[in-house]
Amino acid sequence: xxxxxxxxxxxxVFRLEGRLDSTTSPELEKEIMDVIGDxxxxxxDLKDLEYTSSAGMRVLLxxxxxxxxxxxxKVINVRSEIMDIFEITGFNQILTIx
Numbered sequence: 001x002x003x004x005x006x007x008x009x010x011x012x013v014f015r016l017e018g019r020l021d022s023t024t025s026p027e028l029e030k031e032i033m034d035v036i037g038d039x040x041x042x043x044x045d046l047k048d049l050e051y052t053s054s055a056g057m058r059v060l061l062x063x064x065x066x067x068x069x070x071x072x073x074k075v076i077n078v079r080s081e082i083m084d085i086f087e088i089t090g091f092n093q094i095l096t097i098x
Contacts, residue, residue: 002048003031010071011041017048020056029059036063040071047077057091064095074098 001024002017012035020028036042042063052060060075067073074096078086086092 001027003028005031005035007035007039010039011043012036012039013043013045015045015048019051020049020059021051021053022055025053025055025059028056029062032059032063036066039067042067042071042073044073044075045077046075046079046082049079049082052082052085057085057089060091060095072096 001019004015004017006013014028014032016028018024032042044060044063064073076098078097083092083097086095086097
């Protein structure tokens, strides 16, 4: 998985590419946790994310919980395959998806 991030004025945008699974989710979690304390907005762009496992979804949920107490988080450009997973698991009710 490739992570491209930009951080400016308390807003971080993470662009994810590839597969978010048990092998790659610790990398994303570390990258998010390294900066989340200074954020008031977190955007996850999933346009190029091909797959997510339950391990990847746990990272998203953890970030959402933190951001609920200090700002906002949204997920954008979700592919239909990933949206299907979010709908089956109920994550579409937990995450802000645009």
